[in-house]
Amino acid sequence: MHAYLVGGAVRDALLGLPVQDRDWVVVGSNPAAMVAAGYVPVGKDFPVFLHPESHEEYALARTERKTAPGYHGFAFHAAPEVTLEQDLARRDLTINAMAQDADSGEIVDPYGGRRDIEGRVLRHVSPAFAEDPVRILRLARFAARFSDFTVAPETVELMRGMVAAGEVDELVAERVWQELSRGLMESRPSRMFEVLRDCGALARLLPEVERLFGVPQPPAHHPEVDTGVHLLMVLDQCARLQTSLAVRYACLCHDLGKGTTPADILPRHIGHEQRSADLARQVSERWRVPNDCRELADLVAREHGNVHRSTDFDATARLRLLERSDAWRKPGRFEQMLWACECDARGRLGLEDRDYPQRERLMQDLAATQAED
Structure with missing residues (x-):
């Protein structure tokens, strides 16, 4: 042997x-x-x-x-x-x-x-690649890890054929989450979603994310305008700030509701926070996401707008934000929420390095109220 x-x-x-x-x-x-x-x-x-x-x-x-x-x-x-x-x-x-x-x-x-x-090319070995739909997710994950690699055109075409043949629809939740979670933790997670979108798999696995592309946002707050582009920028900010899987998943889900905003009120997204929370729960159920990830995703979806605006809140309003976030019972999760909000604020064109005083101030509020107890 x-x-x-x-x-x-x-x-x-x-x-x-x-x-x-x-x-x-x-x-x-x-x-x-x-x-x-x-x-x-x-x-x-x-x-x-x-x-x-x-x-x-x-x-x-x-x-x-x-x-x-x-x-x-x-x-x-x-x-x-x-x-x-x-x-x-x-x-x-x-x-x-x-x-x-x-x-x-x-x-x-x-x-x-x-x-x-x-x-610097990701290329399939043989046509047998098409026999295993998990390989689409694996390739997308490798694209997130080796971000300077491109996918060979013939491999993209092969993956598109797999999606059209319904192979991706046969994937079970455990394998999808295993690959998505690993891809989210790579050095440039946006690449995973770009590859999945290019071959059509994103629309099958995460239609809630696919719907974000092409949806406009107010350019005064989002110079990048496109909601899908913003999401990819937010995910890469997560990698830059070395945050946890729960934070990265929460960032993935934080704006899902913007994909369902009525066309007649665009580019505003009134009430998108609760719609995002509802859609995040659907995604979490579909792919059997762990509880810590799904709970943080729900909290960030509901409260990220309030966290952003908290610099204008008085003490009473900030106290209510802490209460809604269950900050005293779960201070670690509260801090994770603030990190997700900072990634959201920095995931905007030209604003990647701006200060985000909300995180430090709200953590100070939490510490002060804990000291009083």
Whole structure:
């Protein structure tokens, strides 16, 4: 048997990035031989083993075949005769389809991953990419992580065909949230939504977000005008300020109601806060979003306008804002809300670096009232 380091570890090393996880593929072996060599079996769907000393994962080389719609419908075949090239062929992107020989250190790159790293391109390995709709979300997440990479035109067309064929509609909530949440935490989360929008997947997965694009806002407050553009700017402000997943999700949902504003009152958005909260709850239910994220999204949607205006509030009005926000019982969540509001205020064209005194002042109010108790 022969072992090869594969996937993200090879990619990140070539990019000069820290290697977080190391996964291995074993060619020319079988489960009995792996166990005899001291490896511990852990795989349920296909043969995966833990190294007896490093405890890193070693998987037998395998092929896969599509058997049903969605991402569950696959049959796997792992056998000693499966080659490394066959195993790499089933992977999603060329930059993830490279291997490194454990003995010689030689890079095995049958599908042009090095070329695409140098060209900063995200490209599918083969037409088999279309068999797994999760790959659309994964690619969008990689676009958010590697923000200087572009998506190959032929890959965009392939993803559009997958969306048109209804593959995205087969995705289950757990996988969608897993990929969306990871993408939100990348260095430039706006890229994830740009890619999803470009291939048509955003309209299927998050129509509430898709509706924001092309909807105008008052240019005096929003020089970028377009509500969808504003949302993308807000998400990137989150990455800049190193905020939590709950804050980033709240920012994603904070203005959803603007997509349902009656056309005859545009570009104003009277009452959009409650509409945003209602739509945020729908999104949270659909994708089974964790409670901390959905609760913060609801609070930010309802109160972000009041937080912005709080510099004009008297002490009584600010006290009522703290009460509605349950600030004394949940001070950490209250602070997260203020961070989301600051991202919203800074996510505007030309206003990315402006001061946001509301956050500090309201935190001072909270501290003062806590001291009185």
